[in-house]
Amino acid sequence: MRPSRPALTVAATLTLALLAGCGSSSNPSPGGTTVATTAPSVALKGVTATGAVDLKTAPKVALGTTPISTTTVERKVLTPGTGTAATTQDTVRLRAQIFNGTSGKLLDDGYAEGRQPEGYRLGRSDLIAGFTEGLLGATKGSRVVFSIPPAKGFGAEGNSQLGIAGTDTIVVVADIADVRRGLTQVDGTQAASPAGLPTVAFPNGPTKEPTVTVPKSAAPTETKQATLIEGKGAAVEKGQTITAQYHGVLWRDGSVFDSSWQRGASADFPIGVGAVIPGWDKTLVGQKVGSRVLLVVPPADGYGEAGSGDKIKGTDTLVFVVDILDAY
Structure with missing residues (x-):
């Protein structure tokens, strides 16, 4: 999804x-x-x-x-x-x-x-x-x-x-x-995740899906973001389309619900205009091209009480790793 x-x-x-x-x-x-x-x-x-x-x-x-x-x-x-x-x-x-x-x-x-x-x-x-x-x-x-x-x-x-x-x-x-x-991958030294947030590793390099380890603690009730690698490109502006690789897992069990890396192709999304979940609009505008961002998105900024598809429940907090490859 x-x-x-x-x-x-x-x-x-x-x-x-x-x-x-x-x-x-x-x-x-x-x-x-x-x-x-x-x-x-x-x-x-x-x-x-x-x-x-x-x-x-x-x-x-x-x-x-x-x-x-x-x-x-x-x-x-x-x-x-x-x-x-x-x-x-x-x-x-x-x-x-x-x-x-x-x-x-x-x-x-x-x-x-x-x-x-x-x-x-x-x-x-x-x-x-x-x-x-x-x-x-x-x-x-x-x-x-x-x-x-x-x-x-x-x-x-x-x-x-x-x-x-x-x-x-x-x-x-x-x-x-x-x-x-645009970029084909994000490069740079990755910072550690802030305390209490999932950890992220790329054991097979930046062109393959990451491993995301979710803490055993309760999920945050507000959207959290952490820039793991700060890019050197231009800042993403509201209304642009971003090209991104992303990987999404559920906080409750760490299972993958969607991953462009697994599909083998980056994806494009209008940003800041309500075309994506609020958690993306609120956090990715202003990030620089070439950045890797960790997002933790509670239901209110995700898919709400209705959830989405068979995997995402209305109570699910979502965890994303997003590599921003371009903005146009």
């Missing part, structure tokens, strides 16, 4: 985050894969976008002849960029305009008032496959257009809430603000 709120719902409007959260189950390959060089896209040949890639002014996009329909992810570079090409190990920050390729209708405008560039770690398992594939290989300062066919998007069912039928191809015009890579 991940530390996200089980009752969390997404907004009704289409945003890139919503697009990411409702996609197919196809995941990107875990390595540093980039888009292979292919013949120029036929379906996207009529797409143009004028204006500088300054991340301030929306481009004027013309799709050309519609409907646009593809069976694979097709991509065209409208404005070349510079620097390293994005892989599944990287986070891409961008502004994008998203269209229904059948109707030509603008579904979402990343340049709308109040919007800012949004970041996506391309190795995330919750991004729809076509979104990831379209951004692989992108470089800083570039403008790219790519298609997301139904099989790499919302499938044959489509998404009626977003105005996407099961036969619709999605067209994305993206301006790339940055391509960056």
Whole structure:
């Protein structure tokens, strides 16, 4: 059970985050894969976008002849960029305009008032496959257009809430603000846990799950935190998404209820905005990237009296070890 709120719902409007959260189950390959060089896209040949890639002014996009329909992810570079090409190990920050390729209708405008560039770690398992594939290989300062066919998007069912039928191809015009890579592990000399809190050891190194030993005493009644390793990166800000490795055990018996380390992949969570349990929001905002944090979270700051799933009871205090690898 991940530390996200089980009752969390997404907004009704289409945003890139919503697009990411409702996609197919196809995941990107875990390595540093980039888009292979292919013949120029036929379906996207009529797409143009004028204006500088300054991340301030929306481009004027013309799709050309519609409907646009593809069976694979097709991509065209409208404005070349510079620097390293994005892989599944990287986070891409961008502004994008998203269209229904059948109707030509603008579904979402990343340049709308109040919007800012949004970041996506391309190795995330919750991004729809076509979104990831379209951004692989992108470089800083570039403008790219790519298609997301139904099989790499919302499938044959489509998404009626977003105005996407099961036969619709999605067209994305993206301006790339940055391509960056977070940490793969936390390094540093680990401090001892404060008296009365669980002890933490990494017998197999920082890329494997820790061993957490819970005291025999009663659990704290208030949320406790201890920075075991202080990172050297920027402080995590409210509203950012963090990339983290984490390991969660129950205070009552030390049993593991969730662990990204055990799954073999880090996870991404919006922080400070109610998307995760209060114990995370209250303690991880302000921590530095590269930090290892021990959290002890009583029910009031966890899943409350209802608990969560089969493992977490309404009376359970939760213990987390969290390695913060990035914030974007």
